[in-house]
Amino acid sequence: MADRIYIFDTTLRDGEQSPGASMNVDEKLEIARQLERLGVDVIEAGFPISSPGDFQAVQRISQMIKNCTVCGLTRAVPKDIEVAAEALKDAVNPRIHTGLGVSDSHLQHKLRMTREQAMERGVTAVKHARKFVSDVEYFLEDSGRADRDYLCQVIEAVIKAGATVINIPDTTGYTTPNEYGALIRYVVEHVSNIDKARISVHCHNDLGMAVANSLAGVQNGARQIECTINGIGERAGNTSLEEVVMAMHVRKDIYDCVTGVTTQEIYKTSRMVSTTTGIFVQPNKAIVGANAFAHSSGIHQDGVLKERTTYEIIDPQDVGINESKIILSARSGRHALQHRLQELGFAYDETQIDKIYARFLELADRKKEVYDEDLAKIAADETSTVAHIYELLHVQVSCGDKMLPTATVTIRDASGRELTDSCHGTGPVDAIYRAVNRIVNVENDLIEFSIQSVTEGIDALADVTIRIRRGNDIYTGRGADNDIVVASARAYLHALNKLLARVTPSDAEREMAGSV
Ligand code: KIV
Ligand code: ZN
Numbered sequence: 001m002a003d004r005i006y007i008f009d010t011t012l013r014d015g016e017q018s019p020g021a022s023m024n025v026d027e028k029l030e031i032a033r034q035l036e037r038l039g040v041d042v043i044e045a046g047f048p049i050s051s052p053g054d055f056q057a058v059q060r061i062s063q064m065i066k067n068c069t070v071c072g073l074t075r076a077v078p079k080d081i082e083v084a085a086e087a088l089k090d091a092v093n094p095r096i097h098t099g100l101g102v103s104d105s106h107l108q109h110k111l112r113m114t115r116e117q118a119m120e121r122g123v124t125a126v127k128h129a130r131k132f133v134s135d136v137e138y139f140l141e142d143s144g145r146a147d148r149d150y151l152c153q154v155i156e157a158v159i160k161a162g163a164t165v166i167n168i169p170d171t172t173g174y175t176t177p178n179e180y181g182a183l184i185r186y187v188v189e190h191v192s193n194i195d196k197a198r199i200s201v202h203c204h205n206d207l208g209m210a211v212a213n214s215l216a217g218v219q220n221g222a223r224q225i226e227c228t229i230n231g232i233g234e235r236a237g238n239t240s241l242e243e244v245v246m247a248m249h250v251r252k253d254i255y256d257c258v259t260g261v262t263t264q265e266i267y268k269t270s271r272m273v274s275t276t277t278g279i280f281v282q283p284n285k286a287i288v289g290a291n292a293f294a295h296s297s298g299i300h301q302d303g304v305l306k307e308r309t310t311y312e313i314i315d316p317q318d319v320g321i322n323e324s325k326i327i328l329s330a331r332s333g334r335h336a337l338q339h340r341l342q343e344l345g346f347a348y349d350e351t352q353i354d355k356i357y358a359r360f361l362e363l364a365d366r367k368k369e370v371y372d373e374d375l376a377k378i379a380a381d382e383t384s385t386v387a388h389i390y391e392l393l394h395v396q397v398s399c400g401d402k403m404l405p406t407a408t409v410t411i412r413d414a415s416g417r418e419l420t421d422s423c424h425g426t427g428p429v430d431a432i433y434r435a436v437n438r439i440v441n442v443e444n445d446l447i448e449f450s451i452q453s454v455t456e457g458i459d460a461l462a463d464v465t466i467r468i469r470r471g472n473d474i475y476t477g478r479g480a481d482n483d484i485v486v487a488s489a490r491a492y493l494h495a496l497n498k499l500l501a502r503v504t505p506s507d508a509e510r511e512m513a514g515s516v
Contacts, residue, residue, distance in 0.1 A: 005248065005257045006224040007241065008042040008200060009035050011273060012057065013073055014238050015228035016046075020448075020467045020474040021277040024501070026385035028057040029064060034272050035229075036065050037345075038265040040241075042224075044097065047073040048087040049080045055087050062091035069135065071095040076125035085132035096129040098122075099139030099167065102154055103146040119154050123161045130162040137165035137200065144170035144180065152190045159193045165224060166197045170213060173206025173236060181216030188221040200224035203239050205231060210239040215247060218255060229273040230281050230288065242266045242287040242319065250313055267320035268345050275380045278465045278476030280452070287319055322372070330364035337375075344372060346379055355382040366482050367459040374461050377454050377480040386494060387501040389414050390440060395489040397428045407431035409489065411439060429488045436492055444468040444475075444499060451484060464491040468499065475499045 012028050015021065023031070028045070035043050045061040046054035058072045070091040074080035076098050088094035100122050101111050107118055122138065129136040138158045143151055155166050168187065170180055180203065188194055201217035201224070203210040214225050231240030241261075248255045249263060270288040274281050283290040293316045303310035328340060334357045341348060341356070348356065359378040364370050391412045399405035408422040409432060421438040425431030433446060448467040453460035463480045464487040475498040479490025 002252065002256050002258045003223065005218060005259050006041040006198065006200075007039075007245065007259050007261055008044065008071070008224050008226040009038075009040040009228065009241060010044040010202075010226050010238065011035070011228040011232065011241075012061075013044040013046050014202075014226075014234060015232040015273070015277075017234040018232045018237065018277065018279060020476040021232060021279055022473075022475070022498075023276055024385055024498075025053060025057045025060060027276045029060055030385075031229075031269075031272060031276060032061045032065055034265070034269050034345075036067050037262070038269050039260045039262045040068055041260055042069040042071050042095065044071045044073060044226075046087075049074065049083040055083065058084070058087035059090070062088050062094065066092050069093040069095050071097050071137065074098045074125075074129075076100045076121050078125075078128050081125060081129050081132070085129070088133065093135065094133045095135040095137055095165075096133050097137040097139060097167070098125045098129050099137075099141060100125070101142055102140040102151055103142035103144075105145060106142045115150055119157055122154060123157050126158045126161040126163045134164070136163050137167055138163040139167040139169055139202065141169055142171045143168040143183065144172060144175040148183065148186050149190075152187060155187060155191045155197075156193055159191070159197045164197055165200050166194075167200040167202050167224075167226065168217075168222075169202035169226075170204060170210075171202075173204035173210060175203075175209070175213055176207075177209060177212040177216040180213040181220040184217045184220040184222050198223050200226055201239075202226035204234065205236040205238065208236070210237070211243045211247065214239045214244050215255065218248070218257060229269050230279065230285070232273065232277065232279055240286075242270060246287050246314060246319065249318075263318050264320040265345075271376060275376065275478070278467070278478050280450070280465070287314070292316075293321060328360070328364065328370045328375070329368065330361065332364070332370075340372075340375065341379060344376065346376075348379070348383060352383045363461065363482065367461075371455045373454045377461055377463060380478075381480055381490065384494065386497045389497045389500045390493050392486075392489050392493050393418060395432060395486055397431060397485050399428045399431070405431045407435045407485075409435040409439065411436065411493065428485055432485065432489050433492055436489070436496070440496060442470075442496060442499060444470045444496070447474070449488075451487070454480065462487040464488045466491045466495055468492075468495045470499055473499075473502065475502075 032043055045058040048055040048058045062070045072084035072088050074084045084096050100118055107113055126136055199222040201214045201222045203213040227239040227241040229241050231237040245259055245261045248257045338353050356379050393412055394410040397407045404424045405428045406424045410420040412418050419439045421435050423434035425434045447469050450465050452463045454463050461480050462484040466477050468475050475495045477491040477495025479487045481487040
């Protein structure tokens with residue numbers, strides 16, 4: 001019988017460590033709800049001691065999610081473990097994920113401990129965590145570069161102390177598939193009590209091998225895979241959930257494994273994570289990229305039309321890509337819109353539907369056909385849970401090849417005051433941002449600006465993503481509109497609202513920065 005592989009999703013923890021990907025609590029709740037629909041086994045909801053926001057996210061996800069294990073990350077420190085236990089206390093199936101570095105590099109430079117001291121610290125942490133929960137996962141950071149025999153000794157000791165899952169991370173994305181597979185095999189063969197725990201793989205993508213390494217781990221005895229939606233995460237990211245799951249699904253003949261994932265929910269989850277974090281999915285990305293099922297050469301098109309499997313190894317519907325794209329027009333009513341949003345998996349209350357409908361009518365007036373992608377974009381804009389500290393009321397720009405670009409912007413602040421200012425700039429967007437800065441007066445640097453069209457055609461909705469930096473923190477903003485100038489202004493206010501709503505970092509957060 002095919003073996004069951006457990007999917008541990010860390011989009012809300014390791015994924016959130018992508019620069020600019022930070023999400024507020026409501027956004028995390030919405031993603032957690034979708035991960036539950038997707039059928040992952042474990043949701044790593046955050047790192048509770050790192051900030052009040054992370055604590056709250058883990059706590060609220062624990063209260064809401066019933067069908068997945070909810071997990072909180074900690075250092076191997078008693079206070080971290082106690083805070084995580086408190087955040088997880090309402091979870092149906094809580095898990096504490098604790099651990100410590102295991103490579104000599106981590107021991108000497110980061111932890112400044114001997115091997116014996118680190119092992120002792122790990123054992124104490126597991127015993128402490130077991131006082132609160134029966135499910136304790138232990139991570140051995142930088143296992144990919146660690147001494148194998150020491151790694152096995154620590155694993156044996158922490159299992160004896162009560163660890164139920166052993167996470168063997170390739171933290172730096174250094175290993176190759178053969179090497180990582182052999183490492184997992186070595187652990188299976190050299191840890192005498194390994195049958196008392198489940199082995200988990202956690203691979204980073206620095207050499208583009210995270211998915212291949214995770215699969216090699218599975219072939220050698222691992223039964224849990226840690227991954228993120230769209231592969232987001234620290235540096236080059238983590239194992240991509242959609243790729244690893246579909247690899248096992250399509251190549252059952254090779255892996256002989258099953259997961260609990262409802263694959264038809266993959267595309268929707270990918271879109272939700274991309275929209276919320278502002279991290280684009282590259283068009284040629286496997287499984288969820290815009291071109292993953294597009295056939296452009298005549299020979300390929302002909303082949304697919306005659307028989308889909310000639311050039312397609314996955315039916316797009318298996319990952320939730322619906323082929324009928326055209327949906328609504330200016331003649332569609334509010335009810336039709338609500339129904340279509342429900343079909344797309346969005347449930348909104350009446351007030352939200354009113355706002356989305358107003359934007360939809362505006363868009364449908366300018367655009368003949370409104371596509372699912374357009375709807376998802378305006379729905380995300382209108383129902384954003386980012387506090388509306390400033391709201392865009394009007395923006396007007398004059399520019400051209402012989403003119404000094406000048407913008408006039410009117411925004412409303414939280415107290416309802418309408419504020420207007422104008423400024424010129426090097427281009428229309430620069431002029432808008434300068435005008436906004438004159439009103440808002442919050443220092444920041446614009447570090448990235450990108451624009452994409454949501455669908456095809458000259459009347460397509462423009463989707464602007466920007467990143468702004470203040471100190472060490474990066475904030476992502478997104479805005480969509482037919483008019484690129486309006487979309488740019490919306491994106492800037494979205495990012496500024498995130499910046500202004502940010503909770504002041506706690507001491508723990510500052511201390512933790514960069515430590516996992
Ligand atoms: O990459 C890593 O080692 C981690 C651990 C904290 C699990 O993310
Ligand atoms: Zn990681």
